[in-house]
Amino acid sequence: MSALGRGEGTRFGSGWISGALGVTFAALGAGGVLCLLFPWLLTTPDARGHYPLGVVRFLIYAFLVTGFGLGALSAILRRAKTLGLTALALATGATLLGGSGAAVGDVDGAAGYLGLDWFLLNVLVLALLFVPMERLFARLPSQPIFRPGWRTDLAHFAASHLLVQVTVLLTLAPAALFFAWAVRPGLQQAVQSQPLLVQLLEVVIVADLAQYAVHRAFHHVPWLWRFHEIHHSARAMDWLASSRLHLLDIVLTRGLSFVPLYVLGFSAPAVYAYLVLVSFHAVFIHANVRFRLRPIEELVVTPRFHHWHHAAAPEAVDKNFAVHLPVIDRLFGTRHFPDGRWPDAYGLAGAPVPEGWLRQLVRPFTVRLPGVH
Numbered sequence: 001m002s003a004l005g006r007g008e009g010t011r012f013g014s015g016w017i018s019g020a021l022g023v024t025f026a027a028l029g030a031g032g033v034l035c036l037l038f039p040w041l042l043t044t045p046d047a048r049g050h051y052p053l054g055v056v057r058f059l060i061y062a063f064l065v066t067g068f069g070l071g072a073l074s075a076i077l078r079r080a081k082t083l084g085l086t087a088l089a090l091a092t093g094a095t096l097l098g099g100s101g102a103a104v105g106d107v108d109g110a111a112g113y114l115g116l117d118w119f120l121l122n123v124l125v126l127a128l129l130f131v132p133m134e135r136l137f138a139r140l141p142s143q144p145i146f147r148p149g150w151r152t153d154l155a156h157f158a159a160s161h162l163l164v165q166v167t168v169l170l171t172l173a174p175a176a177l178f179f180a181w182a183v184r185p186g187l188q189q190a191v192q193s194q195p196l197l198v199q200l201l202e203v204v205i206v207a208d209l210a211q212y213a214v215h216r217a218f219h220h221v222p223w224l225w226r227f228h229e230i231h232h233s234a235r236a237m238d239w240l241a242s243s244r245l246h247l248l249d250i251v252l253t254r255g256l257s258f259v260p261l262y263v264l265g266f267s268a269p270a271v272y273a274y275l276v277l278v279s280f281h282a283v284f285i286h287a288n289v290r291f292r293l294r295p296i297e298e299l300v301v302t303p304r305f306h307h308w309h310h311a312a313a314p315e316a317v318d319k320n321f322a323v324h325l326p327v328i329d330r331l332f333g334t335r336h337f338p339d340g341r342w343p344d345a346y347g348l349a350g351a352p353v354p355e356g357w358l359r360q361l362v363r364p365f366t367v368r369l370p371g372v373h
């Protein structure tokens with residue numbers, strides 16, 4: 001912490017904001033250069049052919065120049081030089097590797113890949129959307145962007161996106177492998193012949209019902225709770241806290257929620273539209289935003305509803321499992337939604353889960369947990 005000079009403060013003019021932004025931009029640019037150089041290893045095969053190369057090169061250029069400039073500004077303004085020098089080193093290193101003009105590498109390579117492009121795109125889009133939203137409409141304005149635990153959450157975010165090949169395979173394959181017997185062509189045809197919007201609505205209902213059941217099992221079956229308690233160890237709620245999930249939690253929840261979608265045979269565009277929807281909605285409901293959204297909060301899960309799922313208070317434990325439709329919790333008697341109030345604190349009442357991605361990854365396999373949550 002002292003290397004970043006927390007003692008110098010983080011106010012405007014202290015070199016903190018320029019340093020943090022400089023590192024972020026320079027890292028995005030450097031990541032982009034690596035994707036250009038090693039596409040066979042670091043980019044998603046399905047996306048490779050679709051990137052507008054001119055736009056990608058311009059973005060990399062803009063990120064590296066801005067990262068360098070902000071890094072230099074921070075190094076001048078701030079006595080602790082770590083942030084400024086890190087940004088300068090990243091931007092300079094990426095430029096030496098070819099910068100925005102780096103030649104695109106060969107795409108013939110190993111069968112395995114890491115989704116660095118997928119990670120960079122998601123960080124960019126979600127941060128652009130949620131960081132300003134949380135600054136403008138903060139429920140807890142005193143909670144900084146880089147609050148305790150952000151490194152762990154960013155590592156979870158990075159791991160789940162870099163390993164996209166594995167998580168997608170483990171999400172899709174089991175349904176076809178174990179549930180092909182349940183498929184009825186007549187039923188699938190009837191499902192697919194419906195208008196896209198109707199299908200999307202049905203996908204939301206079916207997927208959330210399945211997710212509800214799996215999520216509730218993760219809370220009540222002790223050996224599953226070991227994995228899911230990682231998600232509940234977040235003490236600060238914001239957009240990034242949504243990615244604090246054990247890989248097994250991600251794969252089991254997505255894989256089992258996909259089974260009914262596979263069996264019913266919803267059309268691919270309906271499923272893709274749902275994937276876009278869920279990737280924003282699931283992040284939004286964790287965000288540090290004060291929206292009450294009163295007219296729709298009985299219809300659609302809002303941040304206040306899911307924040308109660310993360311509340312430390314005993315009366316909120318094992319409540320609000322739905323991700324999209326609060327009516328599911330009302331139906332099964334697990335709704336806790338006190339009028340207008342927000343939780344006082346988030347996290348687990350019991351033994352604390354240690355911070356750190358690797359520690360959290362191995363913890364469920366090594367720790368014998370005393371009680372059932």
Ligand SMILES: [Zn+2]
Pocket residue numbers: 215219228231232309
């Ligand atoms: Zn939960």
Ligand SMILES: [Zn+2]
Pocket residue numbers: 231242286306309310
């Ligand atoms: Zn959550």
